[in-house]
Amino acid sequence: MTQVTTATGPLKGLRVLELGQLIAGPFCGQLFADMGADVIKVEPPGQGDPMRSWGRAGYPLWWSVVARGKRCITANLRSKEGQDLIRALVEECDFVLENFRPGTMEKWGLGYEDLKAIKPDIIMIRVSGYGQSGPYSSRPGYASVGEAMGGVRYLMGEPDRKPSRAGISLGDSLAGTFAALGALAALRHRDQSGEGQLVDASIFESVLALSEALVPEHTIENSTRERTGSTLPGIAPSNIYDCADGMIIIAANQDTVFRRLAKAIGMPELSSEGRFSSHSARGANQVDLDALIQKWTSKRPTAEVEAVMIENAVPVGKVYKAEDMLDDPHFSAREALVDAVSERWGEVKMPNVAPKLSATPGSVRWAGPDRLGQHTDDVLRDLLGLSTEDIEALRDKQIV
Incomplete structure (x- = not known):
């Protein structure tokens, strides 16, 4: 199977600089890559995103999905030279995506105001547990806590035992999805006005957005939904x-x-x-x-x-x-699953791009790159004009 590298989809021609790690931010980046954007994922030298090692017996199959279609480079964001590389790359990008704890980017001189000074129309996408403001903003936030705070965990499971979980990182994926939605809305505004802006997506608010009428049911009817297992109370069968x-x-x-x-x-x-x-x-x-x-x-x-x-x-x-799913003819007819090219596995079967577009469909171009820093030389050479000697000097100093 030949690796497909040509971008398709409505976001072809746009470029995302993805910082951060794990799930929520990278899932947002995955959605952009699926729809044709050039997503450049930045990882720390020598260790990479922890998702590279998440899986049974250390096999990173999840990485194959969440990093699919991305070009992966390394840069030490804690060093001045690494930060300078990011500033230079910002000039070549439409979006900067990050999901560090609020305040981290500012500490590195890479906050929104810093990036805006470099590229006034940049759209910065920030994904966090609690958002960029408010008394909880500086807390570390994982999906499990955001799901609980947003109200969904209380409703999961059987009524006679403690709340359960969905079995997937629901809060992270929701936050990444809402972040992508906000970024595309910001892109529409930029197309009309020339102005960039900050997109502030939190896990707890993304979960809260799916909470239906939980709050008005309490404030107006003085009722609280409870766990009901597999049934919908009052809706039968x-x-x-x-x-x-x-x-x-x-x-x-x-x-x-x-x-x-x-x-x-x-x-x-x-x-x-x-x-x-x-x-x-x-x-x-x-x-x-x-x-x-x-x-x-x-x-x-x-x-x-x-x-x-x-x-x-x-x-x-x-x-x-x-x-x-593998045996279902409807999955086959809809091409709901796709084989992505992988250096390690040959092919990895995974969910295809959703939703399907009739005129400009997205595509899964390749699975998450196996080698750490696989595209570092290409990106730094093609976008920043660095020579092989320049890149090797940065590598010797562990900047990349």
């Missing part, structure tokens, strides 16, 4: 049901859909029975209704349950693991 060989989700809470479900399971009379005849009645009798459906599904394999529901136009879906 909508649950995960056990089959003879696995689990399946059935969602049929709308009146017309419920009538089709009742027919599908051989009990059409349920839709006219008083305790199940309306949305509110089904919600009030949710436990009894789930028990009836569970009794039917438990005697049948998931494939049969799925086929019956599809035949009767009832929303249904298996509870997928990675192996199910």
Whole structure:
């Protein structure tokens, strides 16, 4: 398989200088790279981003995803010469992306006002746990804390035990996504006015943005949502049901859909029975209704349950693991998974670019570069005009 290096997508021609490490900031950079931007990721010499070693037995498969499509260089941001390299690169970039603790960039002389003096229309994207202002801004912030503060952790899991987690770094990815959205809004403003600006994205506010009506429900109705496991209280049927060989989700809470479900399971009379005849009645009798459906599904394999529901136009879906995604024809038809070229692995199968654009689709050009500083020489030579001797001198002093 030949490595694809030509950028495609609507952000082709734009350049992002990515500083920081781990997940939230780099995920934002991944989104830019997916859509065609030239993302130059800066890592500390000799150690690199910790994501390079996150994985089972130290194999950095996550790195292959979060650094895909990026050119990776090294620079010591704690040294004056390293900081000078960053200042020079800023002149060649449209965005600077960082996710250090607030105040760190200012300490290095690389805060927004510093960068703005170098390139007045620069857009600086700052991702942090709590934002760049407020009494908590200087605290270290990880996704788990932001998810808790934003309200989602309290709602995850079963009601009879402590809150659970999503199994992925939800808060980091949300913060990176909102940061990218804010950056594109800032780009639109720059296109119209010529002005750059600062984009301040926090993990806790990104999670809070998905909290639906939690706050008004408390302030107006004096109610607090609680953990409900796999069910939606008052919305029935909508649950995960056990089959003879696995689990399946059935969602049929709308009146017309419920009538089709009742027919599908051989009990059409349920839709006219008083305790199940309306949305509110089904919600009030949710436990009894789930028990009836569970009794039917438990005697049948998931494939049969799925086929019956599809035949009767009832929303249904298996509870997928990675192996199910690989076998699913819809994933294949949509090209939802893609093979990215990797020096270490040959190919790495990973999620494709989302969303899909009809005229200017993005692409995964390569997996996260295996070698630390793999593109340092190319970037410093092509963008800054440094000679091989100049770069070697910087390397000898451990600046790159």
